[in-house]
Amino acid sequence: MTHTLPRLLGYTISVRSVIEETPDAKSIVLAVPHELRDKFGYRPGQFLTVRVPSDLTGSVARCYSLASCPHTDGDLKVTIKRTDGGYGSNWLCDNVVAGSQLHVLPPSGNFTPADLGGDLVLFAGGSGITPMMSIIKGVLATSTGNAALFYANREPSSIIFDAQLRELTETHSDRLTVHHWLESESGLPTSADIAEFAQANPGEAFLCGPAPFMRAVRETLLEAGIDRTRIHAEEFVSLTGDPFVPAAPLTDTGNASNVVVRLDGRTHALAWPASANLVDVLLDAGIDAPFSCREGDCGSCMCTLTAGTVDPGRTEALDPDDIADGYILACQARPTSPELEVDF
Template sequence: MTSVAADSLGHTVRVAEIIAETADASSLVIEVPAELAARFAYRPGQFLTVRIPSDRTGSVARCYSIASSPSTDDRIKMTIKRTADGYGSNWLCDNITAGDDVHVLPPSGTFTPHSLDGDFRLFAAGSGITPVMSILKTVLASATGRVSLYYANRDRDSIIFDAELADLSEKFSDRLTVEHRLESETGLPTPDSLTRFADTGQDGTVFVCGPAPFMAMVKETLTSIGYDRHHIHIEEFRSLDGDPFAPITQVTATDGAGSSTVDVTLDGDTHTLSWPADATLIDVMVNAGIDAPYSCREGECGSCACTLVEGTVDPGVTDALDPDDVADGYILGCQAKPTSPTLRIEF
């Protein structure tokens, strides 16, 4: 496979407003130019990848969830909570003001409902509320199901979107239930408290976001009381080591390397592509002009997760997939390389 350089990825957008959510969390309201509106259309629960200047490496990339809803909000709102040693979160909170530009990749991520029908059981801790809030608002505005939220925080002052949740609870009093779990008042979340909250919702769709121990506790508790693990969706972010804004390698020739044939189904359309043995699926799709879903390109975020329906691959790094995902046939398009003559993959 030979390659040539391509243009750097991402787009520059303007920060229209900064909203102080709590003492250590702020939201950036993004103004997207009209010509990029289609490119920045998003689904509830997705995130933006932001390029942040760094004296040491030139730049670093960080992912921050979208808290706005495509059903109710005209502009994208991305929420950032400071962490003690978080370079990206502290830099954005300390340096970005209204009117500044930021360089971002289009919305991405798979932590989003396939359907808004039915009831939703949502679990969040701390800043994990951000993508959950987007899902909650979208379901209430665009569907008819009930929504229940279990939200854990240190204390009352650390509740992100506290006033907005109160307003929504009043507006949708017949459909929305919010249970705050405050460490300062009732202690940390426990399996018993999760069970009491969830033991009547086994037929609902579940979304969970927060620190890893919290998410593991929620999943273990729910499966122990009868929830289908396939209906439990877990979100998690890792710091990115590479540069997802760097150009994608252009696949121009196989140069003797073996190629496979792959049928890729994305958004209802099937594309038949030649897939060189030394290229990743995302490289092949992007070079074919397909708007492939990806973000980190390191196997860390799960945005490019897809199902291997037929054929075999070298899966590469699969840190974003848990063992259940792998058992169900999921692979990562930014990592997988073909090891069989023909393959069939669905996004």
């Protein structure tokens, strides 16, 4: 039975099915109930944060991209590839079956095209294909845009969604290009290989995969003259805290600023204590704030400071252009002026 756990943030969702994609990767399909459909609405490229039980710490939190697409799929699906020594991925692959229950936060993340109608060039390595599948299906289902995918794997058996990619390519041969790069046959892709593909398929660039792969692709695209604002990378980090545990109730209201928050079409006027971050202030007021890691790493709580000043805290998830444009992380920022305004 699906229900909200009173002691935890997030929701418990039943697993409808588990699909073996490759010998070391599985997809978990979630049966989101009708009453939570709006809350679990998402955009292609976003991810779920999953709570994984642990005998050592009680639980760990892990983020997994959604391979499903809101424009083509009724259920939400995350795809998980085992990693050497990866507790979360191995536990989920070993223990989750149809009928299991997973505790998750609603979809989040900024790795999503602002316009599905534009041409996209996608670079995926290994399990980095997961958000790309969602984006590709979104482009093909909702627009006349083109998508070109450069997909790197070690060997043929490690290609996740191989059959689905072939089917999509056959159905949309005029709009979808898929180039498989196999390390077992061609070694690691060089800058020349990456540049050649990008030049043949111009468009907004999206990168997801192992850090060395994304670093090589990003450097090559920048050297090729592609504007950095048109290069988007999905980078997951291991969460050290527990985003499912709510912060303690706010009791220190001294030295509080006044903040006006515009979120989901509503305007909220709140007291923002100097010792609290904005996510905790919103959650304490019963307002659904967008967040995931609550550590300043994922960018899910990114918002715009339109008036006032803050101590930004950790800003690793923001690039210099974001900061210059007034973006802050709501899980990190603390007020430094008496009056503030924030737009999500």
